[in-house]
Amino acid sequence: MIYRRAVLVITLVLWLVGCTGAGQTTPDASYLEDLNGAVFDPPRAISNFGFASTLGEEFKLSDHNGEIILLYFGYRTCPDFCPTTFTELRQIYLALGEPAERVKVVFITVDPERDDLDSLTLYTQAFHDDFIGLRAEGESLQNVMDEFGVIAEKRQLADSALSYLIDHTASLFLIGPDGRLQVQYLYGTAYQDILEDVQRILDSTASSNSS
Secondary structure, three states: OHHHHHHHHHHHHHHHHHHHOOOOOOOOOHHHHHOOOEEEEEEEOOOOOEEEEOOOOOEEHHHHOOOEEEEEEEOOOOOOHHHHHHHHHHHHHHHOOOOOOOEEEEEEEOOOOOOOHHHHHHHHHHHOOOOEEEEOOHHHHHHHHHHHOOOEEEEEOOOOOOOEEEEEOOOEEEEOOOOOEEEEEOOOOOHHHHHHHHHHHHHHHHHHHHO
16 A cells, blocks of 8 residues: 555656656746736746747747747737837837847737738837737637737728727736746836836846856
8 A cells, every 4th residue: 555655656746747847947936926017926827829920930939938028919000009118118128238038029910900010020120120020810819819818999980991990908918937927017007117027037037047
């Protein structure tokens, strides 16, 4: 009986090691309680989505484990929330020293009907050459929007089918180095607060890697 229990314990330990990967540890997220935004504690797992990107190749979430992703859903012809948010993201990115290998600023269009990759490239690079635009359609886009709780609804302005605005969730989302959703920043959050959070996570990650 004791032998069977020992075998069971060893099997369970090996199974857990297999799930996390040999030699891997769960990233330290003790900084969560000090962050300024609406924190997901524990962080929320999200699907490993892959969308066409302005990089010229698919942007797949799992390819960016270990990095911070600042993710925003919007559209190129948005008259207010989007350009304001991206102006602040540019300020954050520049203040961090343009850390392309550690922080990604990503824009997912909620208006794929009008936003092709060429126009998204022009839009994102108008704020910074490192910023990345993503495009998907139909169920693929809707599934990811649902995961983040993002809503986007057309508001027709004229008889033309392409004359509309989109009322959309204007939050900024932070995906941590562990690939999980850690923070949501409501529109109007001071960019200094977001900058402080990103720097805190970068410092924490650097400390964990050096120990």
